[in-house]
Amino acid sequence: MEELIGVTEAARIPQQRGEQLREAAAWYAQERHWDVFPGTWLEAAGGTERCSCGDVGCAAPGAHPAGPDWAGLAAGSAAAARRMWSRQPGASVLLPAGRTFDALDVPEPAGFLALARMERMGLATGPVTRTPDRRMLFLALPGAAAEAPALVRQLGWDSAAIGLVGRGEGHYVAAPPTRVAGRGAVQWARRPSRADLWLPDADQLISPLAYACAREAADARTRLS
Numbered sequence: 157m158e159e160l161i162g163v164t165e166a167a168r169i170p171q172q173r174g175e176q177l178r179e180a181a182a183w184y185a186q187e188r189h190w191d192v193f194p195g196t197w198l199e200a201a202g203g204t205e206r207c208s209c210g211d212v213g214c215a216a217p218g219a220h221p222a223g224p225d226w227a228g229l230a231a232g233s234a235a236a237a238r239r240m241w242s243r244q245p246g247a248s249v250l251l252p253a254g255r256t257f258d259a260l261d262v263p264e265p266a267g268f269l270a271l272a273r274m275e276r277m278g279l280a281t282g283p284v285t286r287t288p289d290r291r292m293l294f295l296a297l298p299g300a301a302a303e304a305p306a307l308v309r310q311l312g313w314d315s316a317a318i319g320l321v322g323r324g325e326g327h328y329v330a331a332p333p334t335r336v337a338g339r340g341a342v343q344w345a346r347r348p349s350r351a352d353l354w355l356p357d358a359d360q361l362i363s364p365l366a367y368a369c370a371r372e373a374a375d376a377r378t379r380l381s
Contacts (some may be wrong), residue, residue: 254325
């Protein structure tokens with residue numbers, strides 16, 4: 157098994173405080189020039205938490221768009237972000253994909269393996285999120301989601317079969333410190349920094365990601381056999 161060089165333990169799950177969410181949204185807009193929009197939020201109900209959407213079977217409680225018009229709500233200024241979150245301080249922080257970034261979504265074990273390999277190879281990764289459902293999203297230049305399937309095929313794999321999913325226009329990403337009820341918070345596996353203001357493109361990420369996903373898929377089949 158490859159040593160995960162440079163991968164640290166996940167930070168303590170933050171509390172979902174209104175001020176923290178609002179300021180995170182404002183920072184993404186101001187410092188990263190990412191559009192942001194508020195999603196659903198968590199409500200206390202009988203000693204537990206439920207999604208503000210009211211669906212008791214909600215697949216992502218407190219971490220999805222509040223309505224079908226979410227794309228039109230997204231704004232790219234810190235002032236607009238603070239205004240939106242002042243109306244509902246507990247709203248999740250969501251980022252529309254396909255504008256300033258796409259995301260390559262992979263299983264968490266494959267994501268950590270890819271990060272370790274990329275660090276050893278001296279490759280830039282860009283920001284990477286880690287979700288409570290054990291997925292990791294590598295942010296890349298717009299267009300990466302559309303290019304990914306063909307690039308993976310060139311390497312001899314099928315992106316769907318190895319669990320590599322592109323998220324571009326029409327998709328959104330839940331950003332830290334958004335919390336999913338009962339599961340934990342979205343966290344940064346690689347935090348945004350001034351060193352990655354220019355995101356990597358699909359060509360830079362696909363080879364290590366596809367290799368790691370294929371290896372994890374093969375390991376999963378072995379475990380089940």
